[in-house]
Amino acid sequence: MSERITIKQVPLEELVITPGSACQGCGAALAARLAFKALGPNTIRHSIPACPDNVTRTPTSGGEFEAGGDHVTGTWRALKALGREDVQVVGFYGDGGVYDIGFQSISGAAIRNENVFIICKNNEAYMNTGGQVSGATPQFAMTTTTPVGPMSRGKPHSRKNTPMIFAMHGVPYVATASVAFPTDLIAKVQYGKGIRGFKFLDILSPCPTGWRFDPSKTIEVARLAVQTGFWPLYEIIDGRKFRLNYKPRELKPVAEYLKLQGRFRHLSEQEIEEIQRSVTEYWERLLKLDEIGEILI
């Protein structure tokens, strides 16, 4: 499991080159800045179509949207063939590329236990194309393809539980993170970096443009997602050992998180209650796993 670090232990070295073209207050740009601090320069980064987060000093190799798992696989196998196993292979992809169109390829890389690190800068929709619904979009969220109207209440289905699905591949390391908890995020990247095999880190990266909140509130939103249990922070080793990384005595009401965002502006009290019930129920299940320390299936 990752070891707690303090803000003063965060490396001062920056791997990003700025200013880049990300929007003001972009959560994904911050996710890139923090994650690459921990990854360091001896890394080959892979990109697929996604929002521009931050350019990094690492070599960067672009590829097809649907083949994120394959790009890292090919790179890793070539490094192995060439005797350069010291180089970190990272796929830094959005939620569309991880949860939806590239899911098959990443599942393939996971089940072969390729020595790669998949990091998802998860902003819960296809923001690069203007904010269409993805498998990572939470239920009821308004997106441009799940609008709100007399016949529609936003996204009708819940989001895909992708971290758990990858954990069930039995891979060495799966974790969630949030840009509002940077030391936790960096500790997890540092821990993952030291493990040989498939690593997956899902970073909640709020998008002011798509979620419709003021760019100054990116961290506030990301923090409330965790404090309300809407985006729990946890890590799973070998698909089995489980730990919650953030356990408040009491969760904040999910309404505090929802009300900050335009994408949830349309919600009725009843719908908010429905979301609260499902968040609480899932949180209680995670607490049990945390107590046992294992996923018992």
Next chain:
Amino acid sequence: MEHKSFEVMTGNKACAWGVKLSRVQVASIYPVTPQTTIGEYIAEFIANGELKCELVNAEGELATQAIVKAASRVGARTFVCTSGPGQLYMHHPMHGTSSGRLPVVMATVHRGNKGMQPDHTDLMSQLWTGWIQWYCENNQEVLDSVIMAYRTAEDKRVRLPIAIGYDGYILSYTSEPVEIPDQASVDEFLPPYEPIPNILPDKWAEAQRGRGAGMMEGFMSGGGDPQAAWRIHHEAILNSKEVIKEVNEEFGKRFGRKYGNGLVEEYRTDDAEAVVVAMGTIASTARVAIDRMRSEGKPVGLVKLKTFVPFPTEDFQELGKRVRAIGMIDRNVCLGLGGAGFGELRRALYDLDERPKVLGFYAGLAGAEVRVRDIEKMAEKTLKAARGEKVDPIVEWAKLGGGG
């Protein structure tokens, strides 16, 4: 006389031998009939310690192509193979491989897209992906082509991927004696591959100087001219003809076999009034038909079209000055447009002051058997046209079966 080692083997095994002799470092495979056994042979070579290669059993052809593309970029020699539907599924990353100017070599064991039997529609459907395309007529040519392909693709004047097509079943599962070149000679013929640019972190800064910080594929390049990415890619393929010829010549010198001039091979075209043009195994059968007709005193010949992309325009223009009619046999049809070979051939000849007649024959689609007599009939019709007799229609679906 150098030591020669023969083995009776299928086309797929010949292909795997080509991979082994070329010391491929990363290969990625996925099952689809009739190419599946190539991957099995490679896996066996690796399991027996005869080949040191990272073999990725991927989750589909889109994956196999994307994997070898990434591996090639890092600097490994890579191989991938497919057939029919798998070829179609692979389409998108094929663009990335060629736009990235990566010397991946692929075997396409032909399988049509209507049923499981062979025709060339699988690889022909990839004409727009920017790959060099070769077509083979026997198992020896399959093995030799794999080795020649790496030498050609990795040549710094080329740096393009090459697809080697050969007919499914007709070659893939048919056994015949194949000479296995000796490893030391192949090693001398085929120097190690060096990637451009080198993207290893310790080599990166130098490689990227002046190229900007982010590297994406072709579509991002081109500077001020948005068309440059297409233009440069197109010209690179056209310019590969000279290297293809050169590699074929050198292969011939070293191994005692070559394939025409690497682009086309003329067979008994001396004084021919009419020639037929054929690709793949139809070219092999056509040799017999031409021999028979020549023994009857008929002035006909054959052009085997090995390199379809880049199209050997100059060779056909030169031929066009010598013969009066050409019959193009297409084992493909671009629906609503026609045979790919027929169209390209006519395009190549259009600028001649005096053009030969060009007839078209669809033959061998969906695995339809093309027999010696069938080709004789096509050549007869072409000869008639050469002699000024009226032929109708100009383009026909050949009546196959060898009878009547």
Next chain:
Amino acid sequence: MIEVRLHGRGGQGAVTANEILAEAAYYEGKYAQAIPMYGTERRGAPVTAYLRLDEVRVRERDLVHEPDIVVVLDPAIAQRPAILEGLKEGGLVIANYPHPPELYPLGGNFMVSTVDATAIALETLKRPITNTAILGAFSKVTGLVKVESIEKAILHRFPGPLGEMNVNAVRRAYERTPMPIQARGEVRKDEEGPLSGSGYGLIRSAAGWRTFRPVWDLDKCTGCRICWIFCPDNAIGWAEEKPTVDYRKCKGCGICVNECPTKAIEFKREGI
């Protein structure tokens, strides 16, 4: 035919303003063609849009290269000589600029009018979305489209309170915009990057993206590193236990202002 080029930033609504103008012109029996710049624009990044107005159907499908009128939605971009590129001799510039046209910094053979659309947007919409305010100025100065038609087009697109707020912005701008004068500023070359980008990769400077800039009161700073760690754009450095700031990299998102536990960072409107 009248050709117009609009300059703004992603999030200010240049594309929407363009479409509203086209719709308003259509209400008055004119043909219009509203073209957004092709590409992927980001919130804060410079964007360009084009408009043609005519009595007959517009058939040209290229971009506008020699506009009659240039409309600028952003006060920082309004000072960039690049906005004048191709402007016809004696053409017109309508700029969101906080000072009267006499003080407009660019010069040349063109007419100019200014309006503080950012202030109007902050008053009426509480956000610096300047697209509708600038339309009020456009109507007033050009007379090409009636203000009533613009209001109708806005209410058609944004029914309800949002539309009313925007109509309010249009009216205030209409009232406050002076008639154009001959430009009196300096004639000079543009030395910054292009006015619209591809949407990917590095940019020269993010300085113009800001409406507000963060300013540190180092006496209140406890050296906690919170502002440093949360800056998405690496604009905040860390030296001798205090933050340093690179305004070339700062996009003015305000995360540092919002997160600072001792409120040591003030968010000041950019002075022009």
